[in-house]
Amino acid sequence: MKFHVEARNIVKRFGPTTALHHAGIQIAAGETHALVGRNGAGKSTLVSILTGLQRPDAGEVTFAGERAPSLADRDAWRRRVACVYQKPTIIPALTVAENLFLNRQGRFVKWRELRARARDLLNTYEVDVDAEAPAGDLGVEQRQLVEIARALSFGATFIILDEPTARLDGPAIERLFTRMRALREQGVTMMYISHHLDEVYEICQRVTVFRDARHVTTRQVYGLPHDELVTAMTGEATAAYQAGEHTIGEKTVLQASGLSLRGRYTRVDLAVRAGEVVGLAGSAGSGKIGLAETLAGLRKADSGTVTVNGRRPRQGDVPAFLAAGLGVVPEDRHHEGFVPFLSVGENGTMPIMRKLGRYGLVSPGRRRTRTETLIRDLDIKTDGPEQPVGDLSGGNAQKVVFARALVDDPSALVVMNPTAGVDVKSKQALLGAVEDAAGRGAGVVLVSDELDDLRICDRVLVMFHGRVVKDVPRGWTDHELVAVMEGIQE
């Protein structure tokens, strides 16, 4: 059988790390083929090789039986393959039209013509976006659609979607799937990377599993037992996570009173007690992230107060919040999360107050011990504490941010979408770490788009259009919670 895309016997090393060890994939024309594996299994490395961004140390890539072009011939790659990443590749300061025709308008740019062509292209691919809007104004969903349209307009018949749903809410995911089905009917071949195995079952025909840099298996999705897929990924049978019991104390450790921020949320009151895990749920635009960012000191409200451990740190002043005893896992980990060129150890033990010299230097011995414990507890795949975080796989870098939030045993913890981009088994380690923190007396606010994450909460506050509309105790069903989130039921 001739495959539309084939990677054979690929070897790729980064210094001491072997990211791919004689691994490969075979994707038939017109299929949607999933690639799954734990964090650090080698998926992104394969993507960089299939898109011509990196050269393998050994092995071969072919498209429709022909050898891949040389790395320098970017146009030839663009005609064969495109990748829609979680992080945007469009340039925010340029308009949508300019982004669509970047690098191909020839020497002289005829602006009017360019705008008209962009509008045509968006119409052809049914993307409802203003061609003249700055690309930076687009939401994640619209931005992905523009990237897909751009890929198709280059003539690419193979599209890689790398965790496209990690930052989309339920209805947006459904719209993406509808579009993917339509593309498939038009003959577009897709490779789909996701840590959500239910999505693999919904949208893919075959699945390839990588584990520890190796190809483990390729199977038809239909009829493949879920347990078998998880076992192939993890190398062992993995039971579903069971939420524990929490002992809730008397003391309120995190409190908001009359908190409002224009355009984001209105008159929010909440109180989290020691040992309590409180969820914040809501669809995109509900205000949950804005609220959580204010609770964590990342953003200032227009009015109202935030109290951490009886203290009232200045809003928007992260070091003041950290000094009051708060730990935070931010939403945007690349901007606020970690410093890529510092090591796992330095990032893990660097709450910002220390950087300011408040407590002087951290002893190297203590840093090493604490980091080693967290690497083990959170299941971080790394060569060791000295490795720069920028060299880790996406999911593992994320776990370093988590480690940093926990390093000082915070009395209040705000975590935003902690399991996005994290594999099935690591999710359990992270949820376990949240519950352990609560067990040590921390009060936790857990914001998540994942209903499974919210199951560990003692109660879930549901937000709709900037207001907390319901306080839902443990024991809810998916259907009940989603109905409140979508404003169908109060």
Ligand SMILES: Nc1ncnc2c1ncn2[C@@H]1O[C@H](COP(=O)(O)OP(=O)(O)OP(=O)(O)O)[C@@H](O)[C@H]1O
């Ligand atoms: N530039 C680099 N320098 C050093 N090591 C790297 C580099 N890029 C990747 N690696 C290593 O290669 C291995 C595979 O990483 P890769 O990013 O391909 O994993 P992944 O399966 O995409 O993981 P995730 O699900 O977390 O995104 C990891 O151990 C990672 O640390």
